[in-house]
Amino acid sequence: MRECDVLIVGAGPAGLSVASALSDKTSCIIVHQDAEIGKPVRSSGGSFLRDAKTLSVPEKYYQVIDKLYFYSDHAEAKFDIRTDKMVIFDITGLYQYLASLSERKNRELLLATKFLNTVKQSDGSYLSTVRSKISGEETIRSTFIIDASGWHCAVVHALGLLAKPERLGIGIEYEFIQEDYPKNRAVLFVGSPVLAGYGWVFPTHYNRVRLGVGVIKPDRDDNPRVVMNRLLDSGFLDRMGVRVPEEYEVNSGIVPTIAFDRKLIFDNVIRVGDAANCATPIAGEGIRIAIEQGRLLGAALSKTIAQGNPCHLYAFEKAYGSKYARDYKIGFWANQRITNYGPEDWDKSVNRIGKFSESQVTELLRNRFDFRNLFRTALLHLKRKLQGM
Numbered sequence: 001m002r003e004c005d006v007l008i009v010g011a012g013p014a015g016l017s018v019a020s021a022l023s024d025k026t027s028c029i030i031v032h033q034d035a036e037i038g039k040p041v042r043s044s045g046g047s048f049l050r051d052a053k054t055l056s057v058p059e060k061y062y063q064v065i066d067k068l069y070f071y072s073d074h075a076e077a078k079f080d081i082r083t084d085k086m087v088i089f090d091i092t093g094l095y096q097y098l099a100s101l102s103e104r105k106n107r108e109l110l111l112a113t114k115f116l117n118t119v120k121q122s123d124g125s126y127l128s129t130v131r132s133k134i135s136g137e138e139t140i141r142s143t144f145i146i147d148a149s150g151w152h153c154a155v156v157h158a159l160g161l162l163a164k165p166e167r168l169g170i171g172i173e174y175e176f177i178q179e180d181y182p183k184n185r186a187v188l189f190v191g192s193p194v195l196a197g198y199g200w201v202f203p204t205h206y207n208r209v210r211l212g213v214g215v216i217k218p219d220r221d222d223n224p225r226v227v228m229n230r231l232l233d234s235g236f237l238d239r240m241g242v243r244v245p246e247e248y249e250v251n252s253g254i255v256p257t258i259a260f261d262r263k264l265i266f267d268n269v270i271r272v273g274d275a276a277n278c279a280t281p282i283a284g285e286g287i288r289i290a291i292e293q294g295r296l297l298g299a300a301l302s303k304t305i306a307q308g309n310p311c312h313l314y315a316f317e318k319a320y321g322s323k324y325a326r327d328y329k330i331g332f333w334a335n336q337r338i339t340n341y342g343p344e345d346w347d348k349s350v351n352r353i354g355k356f357s358e359s360q361v362t363e364l365l366r367n368r369f370d371f372r373n374l375f376r377t378a379l380l381h382l383k384r385k386l387q388g389m
């Protein structure tokens, strides 16, 4: 039987970041059900330059975006972003880099190995069963388990601590080479071809473009593939300057879209990343948050193990709630409202966004609602209502 201080389930950005921030003395095993890190791609990689720099992500793993366009059936809004520029991550490159950050530590990475279940022992440790595609079933004894399994919530679900998320964003993406697509321009689009959610065009590394659509289940019945086909037959691609060639790769992924819940710690089981619903409700953006929270958790965990005092973990949980609870509640409220929008609502929204300042747009995409911005938006709304009377 293998033994370690910390068993991490899932080697996405959250799990890998926990591992990289553990002290050298803390032993850890990461189990990852996929055969490779960062493959298949299950995320479109949009984020912000400021955060990429704060998190020390090397420049070769992102494309900088300073033009952001919004399209609906009959409206468009275009922004030159000067201050809070965006980035599109090279997902496979970034995740492999994150894995390299814990390579020299006291950690083992078991690829193609799936966590199946765990049982708490009388001494407080956990005995987990995992299944490797190569060596079959084995058990791992650990003091802590980190649930970084994304929307699967594999550990907290196996222990009956939480149900699987009942509301999910399901995305499909075509990734292809288009050399003449501007490398600094990202597009978000809404309206009739993607009524079930929204779509995006993100330029990424090696002249590649990601064209994606997302659908929220169970709010909408639509199959993302059907939505994608509808998009390909619409005039949207011409408007956005996108040409889908004969050959393309298909990426797909799932992200939880449920109400914010600040509880992360369940005894010695702690959830992080998408397993803790970290992606923003407005744009489904979770990579930077998974990395940041993963690193904070790794540091708190090492201190807890070294000092035998869980106060560091509880401080981590409290800080997470204080940082995100209010904005995520507002964002989630908006997210639920917009899933019922029709084409005319979207035209109005895009026209409204067109009146925003650059910082209001980026704050909206960041899912940050400071009171001044909320007040200004409400005032704008009221003014337009009065003008229409």
Ligand SMILES: Cc1cc2nc3c(=O)[nH]c(=O)nc-3n(C[C@H](O)[C@H](O)[C@H](O)COP(=O)(O)OP(=O)(O)OC[C@H]3O[C@@H](n4cnc5c(N)ncnc54)[C@H](O)[C@@H]3O)c2cc1C
Residues within 6 Å of the ligand: 009, 010, 011, 012, 013, 014, 015, 031, 032, 033, 034, 042, 043, 044, 045, 046, 047, 113, 114, 115, 116, 148, 149, 150, 151, 152, 154, 169, 170, 171, 172, 214, 252, 253, 254, 255, 272, 273, 274, 275, 278, 279, 284, 285, 286, 287, 288, 290
């Ligand atoms: C279509 C789509 C588009 C997105 N676009 C963006 C974007 O533009 N920008 C952004 O920042 N975020 C985006 N996101 C969200 C972002 O991908 C997530 O927030 C982020 O990946 C969360 O990281 P994580 O490590 O928590 O989970 P994940 O990245 O999901 O990693 C968890 C890993 O755990 C593994 N795993 C699951 N169960 C088990 C098990 N039982 N045993 C072993 N391993 C297991 C999985 O295979 C998975 O690789 C998008 C998501 C989707 C679905």
